[in-house]
């Protein structure tokens with residue numbers, strides 16, 4: 001059966017660990033993997049902008065001996081000139097993996113439904129699994145373990161990255177506080193809360209929404225935030241969003257309220273003095289560039305896993 005990675009809970013805890021460990025191995029010895037996808041092609045469909053995802057997938061595929069095609073669907077959206085099912089079936093005749101960054105989750109679900117090759121979600125409005133796997137690799141490298149952690153998330157919680165962080169914390173049995181404004185447009189969707197509560201039953205995780213940023217930071221090993229202006233959010237909402245999220249900005253006081261050895265993470269792109277102060281993101285607890293680098297290694301591991309190479 002063809003496997004896809006559309007959200008992080010498509011993988012079990014064991015599979016996540018397997019992929020993370022492979023990524024660490026690839027990072028240590030990239031040459032050993034230089035022909036593991038020789039002759040294979042990755043198609044990357046982009047409806048939204050990207051720096052990290054595009055460059056790391058393209059570089060990663062080349063470093064595995066394969067080839068990556070960048071295809072912008074910005075001006076020719078999926079499902080407009082032909083059915084998504086036709087796009088998926090045709091692309092499957094040419095390439096070995098399809099990756100897509102789209103606005104609507106249904107589009108990537110449809111691609112996966114009709115593709116005969118693995119589909120990887122490079123971010124939609126519901127998930128960002130490659131980011132979260134890379135993030136957990138980074139946490140493992142920094143903390144030497146993935147056992148029994150508390151991660152706190154600050155800011156926009158009606159958000160792809162937040163959703164996959166919630167799923168991943170649930171899968172790994174962690175504590176997670178999501179500190180966000182008390183308003184539905186900035187809070188996780190009920191479907192995600194329900195999924196996460198189902199996942200947590202098996203692992204004993206405690207993932208909850210709170211509205212007090214300092215309390216959320218207390219006892220945290222990882223402080224995490226994401227953009228207040230995700231791709232596609234209209235410019236005219238910026239001032240209103242800044243007002244709503246400012247109480248959840250990651251400041252030095254938030255870092256002080258966490259464990260002394262806590263790390264600061266942001267998937268990037270980041271805006272200094274928005275979701276975090278410059279002092280925090282450029283400070284000694286910030287690991288954002290190690291976090292960004294791991295996108296390269298983890299995506300190589302994801303592609304090898306989905307192509308049944310380990």
Ligand code: CP
Pocket residue numbers: 049050051052053054123131267268269
């Ligand atoms: N973190 C991330 O996915 O960055 P890009 O939007 O630059 O790809």
Ligand code: NVA
Pocket residue numbers: 123159160161226227229230231267268269
């Ligand atoms: N939530 C952000 C993540 C960017 C990697 C966005 O969707 O723009």
